[in-house]
Amino acid sequence: MSELSWWVLASCLTAYAIKLCGYFVPRKVLDSPMMSHVASTLTVALLASLVTVNAFTSGQELKIDARIGALAAAIIALIFKAPYLVVVLAGALAAVLLRATGLAA
Amino acid sequence: MNKWLTPATKMGLSIAVATGLYGISFGALSIAAGLNLWQTLALSALMFTGGSQFAFIGVISGGGAASAAFSAASLLGIRNAVYGMQIKQSLRPRAAQVPGMAQITIDESTAVSLGQAEIGEKRRGFFTAGIGVYLLWNLFTLVGALLGEKMGDPAAWGLDGAAVAAFIGLLWPRLKSMQPILIALAAAIVTALAVPVVAPGLPILLTAICAAVYAVLSARQKPAATQHGDLDRVDGE
Numbered sequence: 001m002s003e004l005s006w007w008v009l010a011s012c013l014t015a016y017a018i019k020l021c022g023y024f025v026p027r028k029v030l031d032s033p034m035m036s037h038v039a040s041t042l043t044v045a046l047l048a049s050l051v052t053v054n055a056f057t058s059g060q061e062l063k064i065d066a067r068i069g070a071l072a073a074a075i076i077a078l079i080f081k082a083p084y085l086v087v088v089l090a091g092a093l094a095a096v097l098l099r100a101t102g103l104a105a
Numbered sequence: 106m107n108k109w110l111t112p113a114t115k116m117g118l119s120i121a122v123a124t125g126l127y128g129i130s131f132g133a134l135s136i137a138a139g140l141n142l143w144q145t146l147a148l149s150a151l152m153f154t155g156g157s158q159f160a161f162i163g164v165i166s167g168g169g170a171a172s173a174a175f176s177a178a179s180l181l182g183i184r185n186a187v188y189g190m191q192i193k194q195s196l197r198p199r200a201a202q203v204p205g206m207a208q209i210t211i212d213e214s215t216a217v218s219l220g221q222a223e224i225g226e227k228r229r230g231f232f233t234a235g236i237g238v239y240l241l242w243n244l245f246t247l248v249g250a251l252l253g254e255k256m257g258d259p260a261a262w263g264l265d266g267a268a269v270a271a272f273i274g275l276l277w278p279r280l281k282s283m284q285p286i287l288i289a290l291a292a293a294i295v296t297a298l299a300v301p302v303v304a305p306g307l308p309i310l311l312t313a314i315c316a317a318v319y320a321v322l323s324a325r326q327k328p329a330a331t332q333h334g335d336l337d338r339v340d341g342e
Contacts, residue, residue, distance in 0.1 A: 003171060004140070004144065004165075004171050005143075005144055007171035007172065007174060007175050008140070008144045008147055008148060008161075009147070009151075010175055011148075011152060011157070011161055011174070011175045011178045011179065012147060012148065012151035012152040013151075014175070014178075014179045014182070015151075015152040015153070015154055015157055015178065015179065015182045015185070016151070016152075016207065016208060018179070018182045018183055018185055018186050019154075019182070019185045019186065019188075019189055019207040019208060019210050020189070020203070020204070020207045021186040021189065022185065022186040022187060022188060022189020022190040022191075022192070022193065022207075022210070023189045023190075023192075023193050023198070023203045023206070023207055023210075025189075025190050025193065027193070027194075027197075030190060030193060030194040031194070033324075034321065034324055035194065036194075037320055037324045038317050038320040038321060038324070039190075039191055039194055039195075041288055041316050041317070041319065041320035041323075042187070042191065042313055042316050042317055042320065043191065043219045043279070044276070044279050044280075044285045044288045044289050044292070044316075045288055045289070045291075045292035045312055045313060045315070045316030046187075046188075046215075046216075046219075046292075046309065046312070046313055046316075047216060047219070047220075047272060047275055047276035047279070047289070048276055048288070048289035048290070048292035048293045048296070048312075049292050049293070049295075049296040049308065049309045049312040049313070050212060050216060050272045050309065051269065051272045051273050051276055051293065052292075052293040052296040052297055052308075053296060053300070053308060053309060054265070054268045054269045054272055055269040055273075056297060056300075057297075057300045057305075057308075059305055060300060060301055060302075060304070060305060061300075061301065062297060062300055062301060066265075066266060067265055067266055067269050069266070070263070070265070070266030070267070070269045070270055071269050071270070071273060073266075073270070074269065074270035074273045074274060075273060075277075077270075078273070078274060078277045083115075084112065084115060084116045084119060084274050085115060085119045087270050087271075087273075087274040088119045088120075088123060088267050088270045088271050088274065089267070089270075090270060091263070091266040091267050091268075091269050091270020091271070091273075092123075092262070092263035092264065092266045092267035092270070093263060093266075094263075094266055095260070095263040095265060095266025095267075096261075096262065096263035096266070099260075099261070099263075
């Protein structure tokens with residue numbers, strides 16, 4: 001096996017070990033009222049962070065492109081209480097249309 | 106209506122398709138970076154956390170050492186440990202389920218699960234998104250690796266827009282009072298500020314740490330804040 005293959009395997013094992021780590025935190029610690037408050041705050045923060053990363057970044061750059069149109073379209077769909085799949089499709093469609101018409105990169 | 110098609114499973118399937126198709130670009134870019142077919146497939150099957158996989162091949166294609174690729178991928182994966190804690194707390198898995206669940210603990214499965222209010226839906230959301238993304242991500246990695254760069258950029262099909270919409274769709278139902286809205290805005294700002302200065306993937310981790318510290322401090326100052334309102338309800342006790 002080549003050196004690169006060993007590094008691939010080592011990275012895969014490490015990734016799995018990290019995933020397991022979260023599950024090894026004792027339930028007693030996770031169940032305290034403090035933890036449930038932290039968990040609910042963390043949930044909102046993580047989702048908002050994922051939105052930001054997916055909408056406005058490209059590698060280490062902040063970028064405004066067709067994805068901001070996708071975000072706007074999704075929010076409009078959400079305001080009108082559209083089903084989840086429609087929200088996702090609205091995002092994809094907005095990005096495609098903005099690029100096809102040359103309005104955004 | 107089919108009893109399997111609950112709101113959570115529909116969300117899980119939608120996100121699985123949108124994310125899974127991205128496997129094409131991973132497969133193609135990995136081959137272009139100089140990894141062989143088996144190394145490419147191993148990353149998707151065993152590492153299975155998209156950000157880390159892209160970081161790994163990104164370092165290699167940039168001419169970096171394999172050890173640097175290892176470090177970048179591992180740092181990026183740390184947020185999965187945070188997700189694991191969240192999933193363990195809300196889904197209460199049996200010990201025998203943990204090894205399998207850990208492998209599918211990623212952005213998408215965690216987000217879909219956290220987006221649900223009730224435990225059964227949380228569970229269905231986690232498994233539908235996790236297994237769905239796993240199957241499609243690996244299938245499309247193979248397709249991408251075989252087709253190479255001919256397929257082009259998935260952004261051309263609007264999949265990056267679909268991903269943005271998928272995540273805002275999960276966040277939206279939680280923004281019903283002022284406090285979560287402010288937390289979400291603060292998190293977005295912290296993330297945006299962190300993006301140019303730290304390695305890809307770390308902004309999410311950094312934001313998580315800030316949010317956790319804020320939550321601990323605010324709970325100490327105003328214990329009443331945890332006794333009412335929307336924030337607590339999402340835990341579905």
